[in-house]
Every structure is written in C-alpha cells, then in structure tokens.
Amino acid sequence: MDFDYPKKEKLKSKIRITQLFAEGKTLTVFPIRLIYLKIDNQEAFIKAGVAVPKKRFKSAVSRNHLKRLLRESYRLNKALVFNNTEDKFAFLFLYLGKETLPFEVVQHKMTLLLKKFNAHISERP
Template sequence: MDSTYSKKERLKSKKLIEQMFKEGCSVSVYPLRLVYLKTTFTDNVIIKAGVSVSKRHFKNAVDRNKIKRLLRESYRLNKPLYFNNFSTHCAFMILYIGNEKPTFKQIDIKMKLLLDKFHKDICKK
C-alpha cells in the first residue's frame, strides 16, 4: 500500500457515516478517536477514511482546517506501516476530541498509537 490519500480513499458517503456512528466500534487514544465499521466497497479500495474536528472546541474554521490537515497528513504517512497486509474492508473516521491546538509531532505520535490499537482490536475479532 502506497503512502497516498487519494480521492477514492476518502470517506464521503453520508449514509455510510451515519451507519458507522450507529453500528460501528471505536478506539480512543486521547486526543484522537477512531470509529470504524467493517463493510465492502464497489471500487478496489480496502480502507476509506475521513477526519473530523469539533466545531464546539474550535470556533474558527482556520483552526479546524489546520488540525484536519495535520490528521490527514499523519494518517497518510502511517498508513503503509499498519495497512500494508490488511485484507479486511473497513470505513473509519478519525475524530480530534481534544481542546487545545496540537503540533504535528503530537498528532503523529498519537496517530501511531491509535492505529496500533485499532490493528490489535480488529485482529482480535
């Protein structure tokens, strides 16, 4: 799996997002939370991912967008490490649930812990 985050790999389906929050499971490593759902896709994508930041904690769109960019970049860089030999089709949403603005280094460390915890959780089931 290459280290890209193409348009095909982005989670955009509102129905799937709603279903994920109703029926999906979650894994948390503060300040990140990952909600996931095992599913199938019509295109040749194993994993579709999305990111979200709460408007309640970050009123300015500039701050929310910066955090989302950091989350996407950290996911893109760490994706090949965790999902190279991954065969289960999953959709997941990465949520930033913290109150303060993070640095890239903080997000990257927590993203690695979160993806590791997710990988162990999904292999257990």
C-alpha cells in the same frame, strides 16, 4: 511504499458516515478517536475521513488546520493498517482535544491508535 491519499480512499458518503456513527466501534488514544466499521462492497480498501468539532474550535482556520494534521498523519501511517489486514473498513478520525497540538504529537498518537486498531482486529476471529 505508497504514501498517497487519493480521492477513492476518502470517506464522503453521508449514508456511510451516518452508518459509522450508528453501528461503528470506537478506539481512542487521546486526543484522537477512531470510529471504524467493516464494510463489504466498496472500491477502496479503506475509506477514511476526519472531523473536528465546531463546538470546541469556533474558528474555521483552526478546524481546517487540525483536519490537515489528522489527514497528513493518517497518510504517513496508513501502511500500518494496509499491511496487516485483508478486510475493508470505513474510518472516521475525530479530534477530541481542546487545544491544537503540534504535528509530531498528533502523528505519534495516530501511530499508537493504528497499532491499537491492528491489535484489536487481530485478536478477533
């Protein structure tokens, strides 16, 4: 099982992020929202990014901590998506909560969100 999160899987393109917000579909398991979009021409199977709003978390330290939690929980659970679909996607995980949650809770919510994504994708033709 491959638990790494290499540079080629990171969502960095400003154009792609703008396209995600404009055309992407959303799924939410509080406090995480997933914005995803099916993409054709990209080198990685899934490109993923994380975001924590500055409006709710003024301190850069707390924003960075939450982003680290989101990235780590995605890295540990990304096999749920990789093993269940053949399509290529761009993901953006947004943190919606007002306070910092422990890693175990964030990881559990990420697992639920990725399972919900799989169910949502498998019911489509």
